[in-house]
Amino acid sequence: MDQKVTMPETNAREVILDRIRHANADAAPSEYSVIERTYRQKAGMDRAEIQKAFAERLHEYDAHVTEATAETLSAAIAESLRRNNQKSAIVASGFPQQLLPEGFLWQQESSATTEQLNTAEGAICACEVAIAHTGTIVIRNARRLTLLPDRLLCVVYEDQVVETVPEAFARLQPFASEPLTFISGPSATADIEMTRIRGVHGPRFLDVVLVRNSQ
Amino acid sequence: MSIRVGQASEAPPFQKAALPLLDDTQLRKNVRHATNVITRKRAVVVGEQQDWQQLRASASAIKEHTLRHLDHYLEQFEKNCTAAGGHVHWAADADEANRIIVDLIRQHGGKEIIKVKTMTSDEIGLNRALEANGIHPHETDLADMIIQLGHDKPSHIVVPALHKNRQQVREIFMQAMGLKELGDRPEDLTTAARNYLREKFLKVKIGFSGANYLIAETGGVCVVESEGNGRMCLTLPDTLITIAGIEKVIPTFRDLEVFLQLLPRSATGERMNPYNSLWTGVHKGEGPQEFHVILLDNGRTRILSDHESRQTLRCIRCGACQNACPVYRQTSGLAYGSIYAGPIGAILTPQLFDMQHAQTLPYASSLCGACYEVCPVKINIPEVLIHLRGRVVREQQSSANLEALGMKAMSRIFLSRRSFEAAQRLGRIGQWPFVSDGWVRHLPGMLGNWTAVRDLRPMPKQTFRSWWQERKKT
Numbered sequence: 001m002d003q004k005v006t007m008p009e010t011n012a013r014e015v016i017l018d019r020i021r022h023a024n025a026d027a028a029p030s031e032y033s034v035i036e037r038t039y040r041q042k043a044g045m046d047r048a049e050i051q052k053a054f055a056e057r058l059h060e061y062d063a064h065v066t067e068a069t070a071e072t073l074s075a076a077i078a079e080s081l082r083r084n085n086q087k088s089a090i091v092a093s094g095f096p097q098q099l100l101p102e103g104f105l106w107q108q109e110s111s112a113t114t115e116q117l118n119t120a121e122g123a124i125c126a127c128e129v130a131i132a133h134t135g136t137i138v139i140r141n142a143r144r145l146t147l148l149p150d151r152l153l154c155v156v157y158e159d160q161v162v163e164t165v166p167e168a169f170a171r172l173q174p175f176a177s178e179p180l181t182f183i184s185g186p187s188a189t190a191d192i193e194m195t196r197i198r199g200v201h202g203p204r205f206l207d208v209v210l211v212r213n214s215q
Numbered sequence: 216m217s218i219r220v221g222q223a224s225e226a227p228p229f230q231k232a233a234l235p236l237l238d239d240t241q242l243r244k245n246v247r248h249a250t251n252v253i254t255r256k257r258a259v260v261v262g263e264q265q266d267w268q269q270l271r272a273s274a275s276a277i278k279e280h281t282l283r284h285l286d287h288y289l290e291q292f293e294k295n296c297t298a299a300g301g302h303v304h305w306a307a308d309a310d311e312a313n314r315i316i317v318d319l320i321r322q323h324g325g326k327e328i329i330k331v332k333t334m335t336s337d338e339i340g341l342n343r344a345l346e347a348n349g350i351h352p353h354e355t356d357l358a359d360m361i362i363q364l365g366h367d368k369p370s371h372i373v374v375p376a377l378h379k380n381r382q383q384v385r386e387i388f389m390q391a392m393g394l395k396e397l398g399d400r401p402e403d404l405t406t407a408a409r410n411y412l413r414e415k416f417l418k419v420k421i422g423f424s425g426a427n428y429l430i431a432e433t434g435g436v437c438v439v440e441s442e443g444n445g446r447m448c449l450t451l452p453d454t455l456i457t458i459a460g461i462e463k464v465i466p467t468f469r470d471l472e473v474f475l476q477l478l479p480r481s482a483t484g485e486r487m488n489p490y491n492s493l494w495t496g497v498h499k500g501e502g503p504q505e506f507h508v509i510l511l512d513n514g515r516t517r518i519l520s521d522h523e524s525r526q527t528l529r530c531i532r533c534g535a536c537q538n539a540c541p542v543y544r545q546t547s548g549l550a551y552g553s554i555y556a557g558p559i560g561a562i563l564t565p566q567l568f569d570m571q572h573a574q575t576l577p578y579a580s581s582l583c584g585a586c587y588e589v590c591p592v593k594i595n596i597p598e599v600l601i602h603l604r605g606r607v608v609r610e611q612q613s614s615a616n617l618e619a620l621g622m623k624a625m626s627r628i629f630l631s632r633r634s635f636e637a638a639q640r641l642g643r644i645g646q647w648p649f650v651s652d653g654w655v656r657h658l659p660g661m662l663g664n665w666t667a668v669r670d671l672r673p674m675p676k677q678t679f680r681s682w683w684q685e686r687k688k689t
Contacts, residue, residue, distance in 0.1 A: 010315075012305040016461065016512045020286045023520035030283050032466055035276045039269040039473065057486070110500075114417060114451065134476075134487035141501055143450040143492075147443060169472040176468040177299065177433045179498050182475075182491035187443035190483065191358040191374060192381055192401040193245075194252040200357060200405055201412065202443025202490065 043163035050132045057135025061185025063206040074101045092125035092142040122151035130161045136184045152203040157211045218514045219309035226552020228575040233550040246547045249377035250538040256484025275593040278529035288431040288464045295434025299496025301506040309339035325421045331445040332356035333425025337554040355444035364391035370548030373534035422452035426459035432467040435495035455503035462528040477591035481533035514567035524599045529592040536586035558586035562599045577603040
């Protein structure tokens with residue numbers, strides 16, 4: 001689609017690489033594998049504590065958190081939309097259709113124009129992994145969907161929540177070349193007098209449904 | 216080669232630029248408030264991160280390793296980014312980068328672009344180059360917008376408009392956006408920015424960004440932000456152009472687990488900033504379908520060749536050293552005359568210029584070391600400052616000036632005990648016209664530079680050595 005693009009004629013590449021090699025000529029080589037990583041990588045909390053810590057972080061970010069089990073998930077989604085007076089939402093590609101409750105208008109992300117996303121009542125998506133330590137939700141693809149609508153509902157399963165950032169990166173490694181978005185609370189700024197203001201350009205409202213493992 | 220760092224080559228000396236700023240009480244109040252708030256927040260979230268020092272050690276080791284093998288990792292990044300559908304360009308200096316960018320925008324018939332906050336574009340003076348070619352850049356970061364609409368200069372790496380308060384922002388917005396009414400609460404001002412920019416996000420076809428990290432292993436790019444303006448620029452346009460200094464490359468995807476823990480805590484005092492975006496080349500049906508990345512040298516390889524100060528290139532632009540610096544907190548970033556202000560700016564700016572400009576910046580420090588303590592990648596800024604002061608002095612010595620001659624004479628005197636003691640005697644006699652109330656407050660000629668900002672104790676009547684000699688006799 002961009003065969004038209006012509007690359008400007010320049011030898012900058014060789015010039016820069018030459019300068020780097022020259023600058024490093026008398027420095028001893030080093031091995032990537034011997035870089036020490038003594039920072040914390042594994043979880044120190046048990047599962048219940050991790051879930052609690054994650055929920056606490058979300059509350060600090062003003063996200064609205066509800067809990068459900070696999071059996072009550074559909075009802076929890078319906079409840080969340082009703083609380084916001086939503087009658088419709090746009091659904092991320094790949095989100096399980098059977099989870100969507102009756103009585104709402106669901107539109108698929110793939111069929112939504114940018115304008116429809118911009119004026120949508122809300123969006124719904126799943127996540128790949130969540131981090132309790134930082135209150136972060138990591139989403140694969142769905143970049144416009146999780147950005148343009150003013151309200152985002154994200155479903156997070158208990159097994160997807162890890163404690164530490166390194167644990168999350170280990171899980172994300174297979175998707176390292178995919179579009180990934182790390183979301184830690186609603187869009188915010190502190191550019192004016194360091195006062196934190198919620199919702200500059202991204203969604204102003206973040207709802208999270210935490211799905212517990214069934215007993 | 217023409218190195219540019221914003222308009223820093225034309226800036227007045229630091230000491231001169233700082234004076235009027237020190238008289239601006241509103242500016243000092245704004246800066247003090249902002250740096251106090253970030254410093255406090257940072258202390259809380261760094262304090263709770265028990266492996267902070269281990270993270271710092273790993274981050275600096277990763278950066279050092281990458282710099283040592285920078286050619287390898289840049290080539291690896293280029294290969295993987297190209298394989299993923301991206302176009303990689305190389306620019307030896309600011310002019311070349313600007314030329315590439317203007318050409319790319321012209322090829323798409325673009326008259327305007329939407330920009331994510333990028334220090335590197337300020338470094339190469341991109342906005343001026345674009346405007347000279349009839350292309351309008353829309354800054355979309357709230358603070359950058361305040362600077363652009365107010366025709367002002369950025370004063371901080373992370374919070375460029377921290378020297379403006381809400382009333383000042385309100386005036387800028389009302390005038391630039393043509394609003395008749397606007398409140399001055401930060402909420403009102405933020406909403407005004409949201410409304411003003413939403414239409415641009417949906418309409419403009421070319422996006423422009425910097426990069427926090429280039430990932431060699433995947434050819435991917437990571438951008439860290441808070442507002443969502445970055446995500447708008449990175450995903451909605453048809454074409455995306457990204458500029459990054461060559462030092463922004465990291466070896467692997469996994470390395471982000473270190474930097475994404477250090478950067479937000481250091482920069483804004485958050486455990487994690489609201490949004491991190493990662494993408495790799497072009498993703499079918501997802502985001503821009505044409506992607507260009509420009510790898511910029513602009514003086515960086517020369518810094519790499521100075522083994523005592525190459526650690527400067529570890530910098531991840533968090534701004535923690537600025538907030539911690541007692542000099543920056545008094546003068547604001549505007550005194551540094553460079554888009555890179557504060558301690559990191561004091562070492563980065565003159566080095567990018569190969570010490571040909573901004574020679575006063577290495578002196579804009581008390582060497583207290585607060586910057587080193589907070590630096591997430593352990594750049595020993597005081598050590599580099601002293602090294603650069605040495606380079607400035609050697610540079611000046613090579614041109615025969617009065618100070619250099621004086622220093623040479625002094626070094627001869629200090630070489631022999633006899634001439635040293637003779638000089639001491641001479642000094643004790645010669646100083647009396649300048650001593651009043653036990654202080655030397657003004658010295659004549661060039662020595663006056665010293666007493667302009669400091670008072671001296673006069674030389675005592677007796678040296679320790681002669682007192683010791685006398686004591687032994689009795």
